[in-house]
Amino acid sequence: MSGPLFGKLAIVTGAGSGIGRATCRVLARDGAKVIAADRNLKAAEETANEIGTDVASAAEIDVSSYESVNKTVQSIVSKFQKAPTIVVNSAGITRDGYLLKMPERDYDDVYSVNLKGTFLITQQFAKAMIANDSKGGSIINLSSIVAKMNNIGQANYAATKSGVISFTEVASKEFGKFGIRVNAILPGYINTPMVAVVPEKIKEQVKVRCPLGRLGKPEEIAEVIAFLASEKASYINGAAIEVTGGLK
Template identity: 45%
Template sequence: MHIELTSRVAIVTGGANGIGVATARRLAASGAHVVIWDRVPDAGARVVAELTDAGHRALFIATDVTNRASVEAAVAQTVAACGGIDVLINNAGITRDAQLVKVKDGAASGGMSEADFDAVIDVNLKGVFNCTQAVVPYLVQRGGGRIVNASSVVALNGNFGQTNYVATKAGVIGMTKVWARELGKRGITVNAVAPGFIATEMTAKMPAAALEGMQAHTPVGRLGSPEDVANAYCFLVSDQAAFINGAVLTVDGGLVIGT
């Protein structure tokens, strides 16, 4: 399917690494003016250099999605440089995994810290709220737009040791459905993508046995690639997806039915 995004200005949060980089490349290849919001300037600059060297339009803005002032400054800089905003992909996310509580000899011996719980909530949930609320007025000015939020298959089934992460990704699905109702009449569609096990730098650090287990539970017999998720993002922001709103697209190789 040919996707044409030549006239679109597309923000990708967390666009300097992993799935974000693949998404920036995919959007740029479809003609979008890609704006990367990330907290890692060196990595962001490298991605922008790669895209511009290939003849694409790209911009990096150092942004902390948990900080409303930083987000608002990034919005202002994006609009000043690009003339407006058409697409927001809320891709930024972190993990801080731990069991809820560990019990030994009848007493708590450890568990998820409040700091780790709060950190994941701030980036994965509040960050999506901050960016979306700040960008929506500019989508309205354009007469419509596209918002895609990063959820996860763990939001649908839970996952051991990920109370904070699962809570945020389930929350993202809830917000997606609310915003689809609120913003659809403005010509803005809001959808979510729920990846399964994706081969990124994070999963590459996992033990081989764990990776083999992931593949064994995935009916297609492999981990997903960042490009698999990027393709889903790109489709949902395209004209071909104009009547898709409030949906959760799983990109998991059938993992949900395979568990």
Template identity: 50%
Template sequence: MLAGRLALVTGGGSGIGRAVCQLLAKEGAGVAVVDLNKEAAQETLDRLPKGNHAFSADVSSSSSVKELLKQIKTSFHMVPSIAVNSAGITKDKMMLKMDEESFNKVINVNLKGTFLVNQAVSQAMLADKVPNGSIINISSIVGKVGNIGQVNYAASKAGVIGLTKTAAKELAGFGIRVNAVLPGFIQTPMTDVLPKNVMEIILQLIPAGKMGQPEDVAEACLFLASDRSRYITGTTIEVTGGLFA
């Protein structure tokens, strides 16, 4: 489905990002596995076919993102025609007790980082005249409905939705599509730290009655990356098991 395409995947060292890397590679894409943790990126790379590469980058730094695009072009001799922005962090605390540093850090990685990668990748696509660019931003259902104790995370993911819709309008004329995926509660290292009693409450709220798997989100990303979604841009796909539907 993706033969001859190159995908850049941030947050590729674990969870949703790792599942996306594996599925896109399975469908024939070359994959640039990107993570702040180079060892984690390498662990993902070890699960992929030969010919792919792992990179370490700080998505919240414009200089790091620009250098990343240079390294990818050197390694693959082409620029990405697919980008999946899965890098994200949480620093949860009730708003009344949240410190400014925790708010800024989450915004810098989740929202600013998504902006920087969208900007750098789309500039590279335009410079190389990529005919079928697809950018997929991982937001969250929390960005749509909010969540207690996650004012910073919810704000960052709501911002990703707005960024996605605006970028889609700006880039559509250049043949670049931009969409967002909103996962619900997916079984990843980010959710593994939740207390058991909290998880029991969450499961009661999910109509499907179970947590989602990273592969469920990866399948949505594959659809948006492929030509099967060639007339879809500026939209959001919720992968939530019916949560808040």
């Protein structure tokens, strides 16, 4: 086996679907061993089985729970005898609705997964990398172009995805001295189950506004993640990279 990520261990959250699943495939293609982690264990297992269980394994995780994240980190380090040095925060949810009608629960849920989840995973896995004296860490956080578009009906989601950009920048400044790079990606509209619930009319408007005239494919985000994970991106740190087909 070879490839730019040969010898690396990666964990991808939200790996049971969409961008997370495509990322597992591309990281494995590039030579990494991959842990597909998701709240939906069955979906994570499907990802791992599809890639091949010699290279990929599944883990059940709720990124919004300290206990769940902590338990997963410990079991991974004990199983692989090292910490993953590629960490992809792809778990995310939407609970769209107009602000005046938004239930507190919908705000809290989106915050807990998208922003607090990114915090818990980043903190726990960075600690594990440092404790294991791992070299060349790369953490990649999924923000969204919605952090800049700030669409009506997405106050909770837009705020968390803006938060992910700030969080990423702070983490990049704090972790640089440990050789851990932290970057964010802002995808545009990507064809995944998350976007399947967006009304057709809105998707048509997005296509018209997008210079490439189409939605993105999950693989088109995964390829950028694999690049950021690799040594080819060794001087990219604290960046927020738009992958939108030019949609602003």
